[in-house]
Every structure is written in structure tokens, then in C-alpha cells.
Amino acid sequence: MIEAKKQGLSPVVVVSAMGRSGEPYATDTLIGLVREINPNVDMRDQDLLISCGEVISSVVMAETLEVMGHPAIALTGAQAGIVTDDNFGDTSIIEVRPDRVRSHLDEGKVVVVAGFQGVTRSGEITTLGRGGSDTTAAALGVALGAEMIEIYTDVDGVMTADPRVVPDARPLGMITYHEVCEMAHLGAKVIHPRAVEIAMQAGIPIKILSASSGAPGTIICEGKRMPVTRIHTDKVVTGVAHIAHLAQIKICCPADVNESGMARRVFRVLADAGVSVDLINMFPEMIAVTVREDVLDRALAAVGSLDMPSMNVTSMRDCAKVSVVGAGMRGVPGVMARVVEALNDRGIPILQTSDSHTSISCLVRQADMQEAMRSLHSKFGLGACQDA
Numbered sequence: 558m559i560e561a562k563k564q565g566l567s568p569v570v571v572v573s574a575m576g577r578s579g580e581p582y583a584t585d586t587l588i589g590l591v592r593e594i595n596p597n598v599d600m601r602d603q604d605l606l607i608s609c610g611e612v613i614s615s616v617v618m619a620e621t622l623e624v625m626g627h628p629a630i631a632l633t634g635a636q637a638g639i640v641t642d643d644n645f646g647d648t649s650i651i652e653v654r655p656d657r658v659r660s661h662l663d664e665g666k667v668v669v670v671a672g673f674q675g676v677t678r679s680g681e682i683t684t685l686g687r688g689g690s691d692t693t694a695a696a697l698g699v700a701l702g703a704e705m706i707e708i709y710t711d712v713d714g715v716m717t718a719d720p721r722v723v724p725d726a727r728p729l730g731m732i733t734y735h736e737v738c739e740m741a742h743l744g745a746k747v748i749h750p751r752a753v754e755i756a757m758q759a760g761i762p763i764k765i766l767s768a769s770s771g772a773p774g775t776i777i778c779e780g781k782r783m784p785v786t787r788i789h790t791d792k793v794v795t796g797v798a799h800i801a802h803l804a805q806i807k808i809c810c811p812a813d814v815n816e817s818g819m820a821r822r823v824f825r826v827l828a829d830a831g832v833s834v835d836l837i838n839m840f841p842e843m844i845a846v847t848v849r850e851d852v853l854d855r856a857l858a859a860v861g862s863l864d865m866p867s868m869n870v871t872s873m874r875d876c877a878k879v880s881v882v883g884a885g886m887r888g889v890p891g892v893m894a895r896v897v898e899a900l901n902d903r904g905i906p907i908l909q910t911s912d913s914h915t916s917i918s919c920l921v922r923q924a925d926m927q928e929a930m931r932s933l934h935s936k937f938g939l940g941a942c943q944d945a
Contacts, residue, residue: 574610688749
């Protein structure tokens with residue numbers, strides 16, 4: 558931010574809470590503090606409490622800049638004009654009123670905003686849920702017409718895979734909005750998809766950078782902002798993502814699941830039980846879905862409540878989803894063949910699949926997840942030593 562000021566720019570800084578769980582001002586620590594008193598804390602009160610972590614960070618950052626000779630001011634999300642709905646705990650931004658931020662920028666100050674939070678139209682403090690500071694930065698960037706939104710994290714950019722699972726994963730120089738959103742939805746945690754979607758609507762590039770290294774990072778953009786060299790790549794897959802700790806449910810019925818009404822009833826009881834399903838495959842005689850492993854018992858109880866004697870329900874714990882993602886795979890034959898080859902060559906059974914225009918996902922056993930990730934990463938030439 559200091560370098561940006563020297564270049565004549567007017568930076569706005571969005572900060573997260575300091576520390577990890579167990580440290581005094583970390584969000585998880587604050588939640589634990591109040592849940593020791595009341596495990597069923599009111600969500601309105603919880604939002605009010607956990608918004609403090611980012612407020613503390615904003616004041617610390619602003620005062621640090623001041624003593625370094627750079628005039629700065631700390632603002633809460635509410636003071637910065639972040640207006641939200643009243644869905645406490647996971648609220649959505651409905652409006653940004655950036656006038657106060659603009660006035661401080663006009664005075665030559667660095668504006669430091671507490672991320673992850675906003676205020677309802679009735680004045681209640683709210684929090685934005687996972688990735689909330691990224692979302693705050695994107696929303697302010699769009700409202701202010703920023704040239705670039707920079708996200709500083711603990712990795713060197715968007716990686717081709719999780720480096721803790723795939724040792725030769727490398728940072729990508731560039732990636733499209735759609736690709737990074739797909740990777741985020743499929744398990745990559747470098748940036749929240751809501752932040753990307755907000756920036757994408759305004760066509761503002763996002764740059765993912767390391768807070769500690771001088772690595773060039775990853776630019777997320779599209780269309781006219783995307784360097785021309787992008788279209789010359791022969792890589793159909795950009796990255797590999799994974800989601801662990803899933804369970805598979807198979808529901809079989811000798812009667813057609815449509816004509817018997819089983820499909821409608823199964824998905825209704827799962828919805829009423831608050832169970833989100835994924836990797837949905839439906840056939841006349843069977844429905845196969847995946848759920849998070851920690852809600853499997855609830856899902857099975859919901860399905861078991863149906864009075865359909867001919868229905869046979871089986872489940873499998875200890876599963877994981879591995880996915881290949883890339884805008885370049887659209888309309889390209891042979892991508893699925895290479896996915897199957899990569900997994901079969903390592904003796905990894907594929908339990909279920911799904912796909913979109915930019916991704917192919919396979920359900921595998923949890924024990925096979927890491928080997929599956931490495932095999933797919935290698936098959937599509939994504940490693941640092943394989944990059945052209």
C-alpha cells in the first residue's frame with residue numbers, strides 16, 4: 558500500500574482479524590468465548606461479537622501507517638458503507654455507499670476498512686461468512702471503480718493444486734474468473750467465489766499475492782483484460798481441486814423413480830432435513846448423490862422416513878471428490894478419457910462422476926484422494942517441471 562501511495566494511487570485496505578484459533582483476537586477464539594457461556598448464542602449477538610476482530614485489525618493497521626508517516630483512518634464495515642441483508646452469520650451485501658471512503662481518499666488518507674462485516678438498513682451489525690474480507694474488498698473495489706483488487710494470502714497465487722497434497726503444484730500466472738470460481742466451488746480455498754463474481758460483473762481484475770514473498774502472483778481476469786498469449790495455450794486443464802470427507806448414498810427402486818414419485822419424495826425429505834446434495838446422478842431405477850460425511854446419518858434418517866418398502870438404500874463413507882478444471886476443455890474430445898486413464902493407471906476406482914463445460918469431477922475413496930490428485934495433475938502436465 559505504501560508503494561501504491563508513492564505511485565500516486567489511492568489505496569483502500571481491507572483487513573481480516575488477527576491470528577488463528579486460540580489467539581486472543583481470532584474469530585474462532587471470540588466464538589468460543591461466548592459459547593462457553595451459551596452454546597446456543599443468538600446469531601445477532603454473535604455477529605456483534607466477532608466483528609470486533611476485524612475492527613481491532615483496522616485500528617492496528619491505521620496506527621501503524623500513521624507512525625510510518627502515511628495519514629490513515631480506520632473504518633468499520635458500516636462506516637465504509639457496506640449495507641447487508643439481515644441473515645446473521647452469513648449475510649449478503651445488498652448495497653455499498655462509498656461516499657465516506659471517497660472523502661477520506663480525497664484528503665490523501667489511506668482508508669483501512671474492517672472486512673467481513675456490514676450493517677443492515679436498520680443499523681444491526683452483520684458478518685459476511687466465509688471469505689467475507691475478500692467479498693468486502695471486491696464490493697468496495699467495484700463501488701470505487703478500482704483499477705485492481707489485490708488479495709494477499711499465505712500462498713504465492715492460485716495454485717494448480719493444493720501444494721500440501723501435490724508437491725509439484727505451481728502458481729498460475731493468470732486464470733479466468735470462471736475457472737477460479739469453479740475451482741473454489743470444487744474445493745480450492747484461495748479466494749471465495751462470491752468475491753470473484755462481484756469483480757467479474759464489473760470486469761475488475763483480481764490479483765492474488767503472497768503477503769510474505771515477492772512472487773508475482775496470479776491475475777484473475779477475462780475478455781479484453783486477458784493477455785493475448787492466453788489463447789495460445791494447449792492446456793485444456795488449468796488446475797485440480799478436491800473436497801474430502803464425503804459420503805455416497807445410493808437409492809434403488811424396482812419401479813421407475815419418476816413414475817413412482819420416489820425421486821420427488823427423496824429430494825424433498827433431504828431438503829426439509831437441511832441436507833445439501835452433490836454429484837447427483839439419476840436413472841430410472843436409481844438415484845446416487847453425495848453428502849458431507851458429517852450429515853450422512855441425518856440424510857439416511859430422512860430417506861428412511863419414507864414409507865416405500867421396495868426402496869433399497871446403501872451408503873459409503875470415507876469418500877472424496879477430485880476435479881479437473883479448465884475453460885480450455887469445452888468441446889474438446891478426450892478429456893474424460895484422460896481422466897479415466899489417469900485414475901485407472903493407479904488402480905483407483907471411480908465411484909461416481911459429474912461434469913460441466915469447465916470441469917469433470919470424480920468420486921473416489923478418501924484413501925485414494927491424494928494419489929488421484931497427483932495422477933491427474935501429472936496426466937494433464939500441470940507440474941512446474943512440465944510447464945512450457
